[in-house]
Amino acid sequence: MTEWIDRFPGLVALHAPVRDRLVASARVIEVPADTVIFGPGRPPENLLLLLDGQVRVQQIAENGREIVLYRVHSGESCVLTTACLLAFEDYTAEGIAETDLRAVAIPRASFDEAMSTSPEFRRFVFAAYSKRITDLFLTVEEIAFGRVDSRLAHKLLELAGDRAVVPVTHGNLAAELGTAREVISRQMAEFQRRLWVEQKRGQVTIIDRPALEAFARANPI
Amino acid sequence: MTEWIDRFPGLVALHAPVRDRLVASARVIEVPADTVIFGPGRPPENLLLLLDGQVRVQQIAENGREIVLYRVHSGESCVLTTACLLAFEDYTAEGIAETDLRAVAIPRASFDEAMSTSPEFRRFVFAAYSKRITDLFLTVEEIAFGRVDSRLAHKLLELAGDRAVVPVTHGNLAAELGTAREVISRQMAEFQRRLWVEQKRGQVTIIDRPALEAFARANPI
């Protein structure tokens, strides 16, 4: 059961001593869905490597409005928190378990030691940073310049994965896109009128995926 | 002339050997204004620590629209590029010298070595990351939820510093805020009507700073 490390392609290149020390100090933890993992006042204690489940990282404004910044999926790490973890600065964002999680928790000291001793570990960490940062830049571009209908179509397909039923409220979707609930309601009504989706309270069902995908393709970003 | 290192508070704590090796491998470079320092196709070669001048980092969409992500000021480092620097991923953003620059260039190998040997250097790097990332999160929030008039007022004051004359075009300001030039034109016309600013081609002069500041204070973010 120490072979969680094979789930992270960037870590398989670690040399044996580094790998062993990391495995020895890490603990596999389980976290129930909807737990706030870190946030203002709850600084992250560990570097988390997600084995199962996903984490939603969102920014919350003073007026209570929310915007989803990014998600961490299984096989990825909550790496942006490490900056704050090591710099002792506090995050304005919060991380929430969207599902039950199984994750590897690497304590601050072990993280620091691995950063010190292993070029491969540094590569792993910086590659994760790099991905997150370029993603964030694209998010900024999308919010600034993208159209709501196009972004909503993409987001629905993303949230659906290969399933048809997406368990989200209009309010959730508004937070995903950084817009207002009413805007989502009107846009979803239009998608429904076109018979692309059906709606129930707290749930959207994609009933014409090809059409939705065609629309998404025709309206990139 | 090796005492550039004292310009970076986070680096004064470096132990002598680390410090000396860093100083030995680094070169002070000068870059003329408007140089593209890194960008798609021009991956960053070095970690830059800015001694004088400032760098604008912006994202460019396919349709040509731009949005300013953040600025690096003197005494700061282009640290987000290090992720891409070490991960060999390419950036979708570009960095432009807004003024003539004087900067310390730390080669990739020296950066990696310092990360390896010095906890203090790691702290320096992660603290810089932390600041940038939390700033980016605030930028996202601002773009998603902020009003243009308020954001424009803040941006004008920020760009002005303690001077009254700000050499920007309406197009520049639009890119700063991720909005359209026409929107800036109309909003600036309103500020002018209120006698807060005067305008010339490519230049804005703040003529009633107290009023502009009061407006900015009354409309946070």
Add this chain to the structure above:
DNA sequence: ATCCATCGGTGACAAGATCACTGAACCGGC
């Protein structure tokens, strides 16, 4: 002086945000 690129202004209209409600759906407890 003339040419030309850039910059700024404007009207009309579309899209999105906000406000103020309303009713519907769901979830507990009784």
Add this chain to the structure above:
DNA sequence: GCCGGTTCAGTGATCTTGTCACCGATGGAT
């Protein structure tokens, strides 16, 4: 079952912002 509270969704009115299509002004450069 029924009730009551809460969350969710729908809608009209209104304001702000974004887009499109233009035009004229400005300030170099030759």
